[in-house]
Amino acid sequence: MKHKAIEAVLQTYFDAAYESDGDKFKEVFNDVAHIYGKADGKVYDRTRDEFADFVMAGSSPNGPDWPRQDEILSIDFTSEHTAVARVKVRVKDTLYTDILSLINIDNKWTIIAKVFAGALAE
Numbered sequence: 001m002k003h004k005a006i007e008a009v010l011q012t013y014f015d016a017a018y019e020s021d022g023d024k025f026k027e028v029f030n031d032v033a034h035i036y037g038k039a040d041g042k043v044y045d046r047t048r049d050e051f052a053d054f055v056m057a058g059s060s061p062n063g064p065d066w067p068r069q070d071e072i073l074s075i076d077f078t079s080e081h082t083a084v085a086r087v088k089v090r091v092k093d094t095l096y097t098d099i100l101s102l103i104n105i106d107n108k109w110t111i112i113a114k115v116f117a118g119a120l121a122e
Contacts, residue, residue, distance in 0.1 A: 014070040017089045022052030030110040037116035095121040
């Protein structure tokens with residue numbers, strides 16, 4: 001049951017990435033979530049809303065030039081109310097490996113933190 005609930009969150013996360021849909025990202029990220037990573041030589045620390053705005057400001061990565069590619073690599077439960085998922089998701093020509101920390105509050109799983117690393121997709 002817990003796996004299915006987290007898989008549903010991750011599917012919405014993948015859809016949000018493919019569609020550049022900031023509102024879908026807001027659905028799956030907790031209100032106080034932070035997104036961390038390094039890109040273009042800079043370290044990023046964005047709030048959920050800053051990340052959603054950043055995503056919506058860009059162009060949608062879907063289309064024939066940018067095939068959809070996403071995969072759940074692992075889901076590990078660290079307690080009854082917390083889990084860590086490792087996923088891969090392609091955005092345009094970059095394949096990201098994301099480490100997502102999830103928390104269950106009031107029977108709802110959300111992403112509380114994201115750490116990303118990207119490399120050019122083959």
